[in-house]
Amino acid sequence: xxxxxxxxxxxxxxxxxxxxxxxxxxxxxxxxxxxxxxxxxxxxxxxxxxxxxxxxxxxxxxxxxxxxxxxxxxxxxxxxxxxxxxxxxxxxxxxxxxxxxxxxxxxxxxxxxxxxxxxxxxxxxxxxxxxxxxxxxxxxxxxxxxxxxxxxxxxxxxxxxxxxxxxxxxxxxxxxxxxxxxxxxxxxxxxxxxxxxxxxxxxxxxxxxxxxxxxxxxxxxxxxxxxxxxxxxxxxxxxxxxxxxxxxxxxxxxxxxxxxxxxxxxxxxxxxxxxxxxxxxxxxxxxxxxxxxxxxxxxxxxxxxxxxxx
Numbered sequence: 310x311x312x313x314x315x316x317x318x319x320x321x322x323x324x325x326x327x328x329x330x331x332x333x334x335x336x337x338x339x340x341x342x343x344x345x346x347x348x349x350x351x352x353x354x355x356x357x358x359x360x361x362x363x364x365x366x367x368x369x370x371x372x373x374x375x376x377x378x379x380x381x382x383x384x385x386x387x388x389x390x391x392x393x394x395x396x397x398x399x400x401x402x403x404x405x406x407x408x409x410x411x412x413x414x415x416x417x418x419x420x421x422x423x424x425x426x427x428x429x430x431x432x433x434x435x436x437x438x439x440x441x442x443x444x445x446x447x448x449x450x451x452x453x454x455x456x457x458x459x460x461x462x463x464x465x466x467x468x469x470x471x472x473x474x475x476x477x478x479x480x481x482x483x484x485x486x487x488x489x490x491x492x493x494x495x496x497x498x499x500x501x502x503x504x505x506x507x508x509x510x511x512x513x514x515x516x517x518x519x520x521x522x523x524x525x526x527x528x529x530x531x532x533x534x535x536x537x538x539x540x541x542x543x544x545x546x547x548x549x550x551x552x553x554x555x556x557x558x559x560x561x562x563x564x565x566x567x568x569x570x571x572x573x574x575x576x577x578x579x580x581x582x583x584x585x586x587x588x589x590x591x592x593x594x595x596x597x598x599x600x601x602x603x604x605x606x607x608x609x610x611x612x613x614x615x616x617x618x619x
Contacts, residue, residue, distance in 0.1 A: 310558065310559070310560045310561075310570055310571060310573070311557075311558070311559040311560075312556065312557070312558050312559075313556065313557040313558075313559070313591075314556055315550065315554050315555065315556055316472075316554050318474070318477070321472050321474060321553070321554050322485055322486075324472050325471060325472045325473065325486065325488070328466075328469060328471055328472070329471065329488055332466045332467050332469060332471075332491075333491065334491060334492075335381045335383075336381070336382075336406075336409065336412060336491075336492065337378075337379055337380060337381060338361055338377045338378055338379070338380055338381070338382070338385065338406070338411070339361065339365075339378055339379075339410075339411025339412070340361055340362070340363055340365060340378060340411055341360070341361060341408075341410035341411050342360070342361045342377070342406060342408060342409055342410055342411050343358060343359065343360055343361075343406070343407045343408040343410065344359040344360075344361070344367065344377070344404055344405065344406055344407065345357045345358070345359065345404070345405040345406075345407050346359055346367075346369060346389065346402065346403070346404050346405075347402070347403045348393065348397065348400050348401065348402050348403075349400075349401035349402075349403070350401075351397060351400070353370065354369075354370055354371070354393075354397070354400075356369070356370075357407070358407070361377045361378055361411070365377060365378030365379070366378075369389060371392075371393060371395075371396045371397075372389060372392035372393060375388055375389060375392070376388075382404050382405075382406060385404055386402050386403070386404045389402050389404070390402045408429055409427075409428060409429050409430075410427060410429065411492075412427065412428035412429070412491075412492035413425050413426060413427050413428055413492060413493075414426055414428055414432070414437065414490050414491075414492065414493065414494040414495070414496070415494070415495045415496065416437055416438070416441050416495075416496040416497075416498070417495075417496070417497055417498075418457070418462070418496075418497045418498035418499050418500070418606075419444055419445040419455075419456045419457040419458070419498045419499065419500050419501070420438060420441035420442060420443065420444060420445060420457075420498055421441060421442025421443055421444075421445055422440075422441045422442040423441060424441070426440060426441070428490060428491070428492050431489055432489070432490045433487045433488065433489055433490065434464065434473065434478065434486070434487050434488050434489075434490065434496070435478065435479070435484075435487050437490055437496060438479065438496075438498075444456070444457040444479070444498065445457060447502075455501070456500055456501055456502055457498045457499070457500070457501055458498075458499045458500060458501035458578070459475040459476045459479055459480065459498070459501075460475075460476060460550060460551055460578070461499050461550075461551060461552070461578055462475040462496075462497060462498045462499065462551075463475075463496070463497050463551075463552055463553065463599075464488070464494060464495070464496045464497075465494070465495045465496075465497075465599060465603060466491065466493070466494050466495075467493065468596070468599065468600065469596075469599070470552055470553050470595060470599050471488060471553065472553035472554055473486045473488060473553060474486050474551070474553070474554065475498075475551075495603070497603070497606055499606065504519065504520040504577040504578075505517045505518060505519055505520055505577070505578070506518055506520055506524065506529065506575050506576075506577070506578070506579045506580070506581065507579070507580040507581065507582075507602060507605065508529065508530060508532060508533040508581045508583075509580065509581070509582055509583075509598065509601045509602070509605075510540070510581075510582040510583035510584055510585070510597070510598075510601075511536055511537040511539050511540035511541070511583045511584065511585050512530070512533035512534070512535065512536055512537070512540070512583055513533060513534040513535045513536070513537065514532075514533050514534040515533065515601055515605070516532070516533065516605070517605050518532050520575070520576075520577045523574075524574065524575045525572040525573065525574055525575070526545065526547060526560065526562075526565070526572055526573040526574075526575055526581060527562065527565045527566060527572050529575055529581065530545075530562065530581060530583070536583060537585075539585040539586055540583050540584075540585065540586075541583070541584050541585060541586045541587075541588070542561070542562040542563050542583065543561045543562070543563065543564075544559055544561070544584055545559070545560050545561070545562045545581065545582070545583055545584075546558070546559055546581070546582040546583075546584065546594065547559075547560065547573050547575070547579055547580070547581055547582075548579065548580040548581075548582060548598075549576065549578075549579055549580075550578075552580070552595070552598065552599070552602070557591065558573055560572075560573055562583075580598070580602070582594060582598055584597075
């Protein structure tokens with residue numbers, strides 16, 4: 310059995326900065342966006358409230374219809390400038406987006422108002438939680454308690470998991486983790502009341518299973534109804550804690566079954582991942598894990614059903 314401990318805060322922040330830089334995109338215009346377009350020293354060529362129409366086009370004096378959808382502001386500016394050169398000597402065009410109605414992000418789970426939110430202006434991760442009404446609360450013995458499990462909360466961008474420590478950000482106010490959102494980001498705040506474990510990877514039935522007090526890894530894997538032909542049972546990963554910065558326990562399933570290696574008693578929230586043969590690095594495994602976990606959590610695979618060993 311091999312145990313790999315979590316990264317330090319500095320290592321996690323360095324990785325976060327790297328991933329944010331790698332995944333930052335120039336916003337593209339889309340249907341419903343509203344623009345302000347002006348040409349220097351040409352008052353007749355200054356318009357506000359210019360919409361990107363359902364066909365993806367805008368209309369502008371002299372040049373007529375211009376493709377806007379899918380373009381950056383800079384690309385649209387260059388196109389309008391080139392078209393105006395037939396009518397204006399050295400036109401100086403300025404395009405400003407007054408409403409980015411086509412951009413949005415998703416936040417779901419234990420927030421008061423989960424849903425899809427427009428990214429009209431710059432929105433940070435903490436601001437997104439605030440816009441969603443904050444974390445959900447419940448009543449326990451006449452006291453108000455938060456329902457969110459921040460340890461397993463996550464933000465996914467372009468299929469990649471950003472290593473944000475939600476506990477440090479939302480509980481301790483460490484704003485170094487307060488990333489600015491961009492269109493397409495998905496934030497999930499799972500419930501702290503539910504007690505489950507994931508079994509995913511090269512198994513026949515990847516799923517979320519109700520946790521029980523006596524839940525060793527070897528017996529729990531039987532709930533997934535067998536392995537695929539590609540399963541590498543010599544490197545079963547138990548992922549404990551946040552996916553973005555977990556403690557990894559790597560064990561040989563065959564040795565455990567043969568009594569040559571100690572079994573691992575699972576804990577609530579653990580994720581058991583059976584990798585395919587040849588997939589060796591954690592970063593590559595994470596690229597496989599995140600879509601499956603997201604699908605399970607949003608009900609694409611299992612709906613709202615949590616399977617248990619009944």
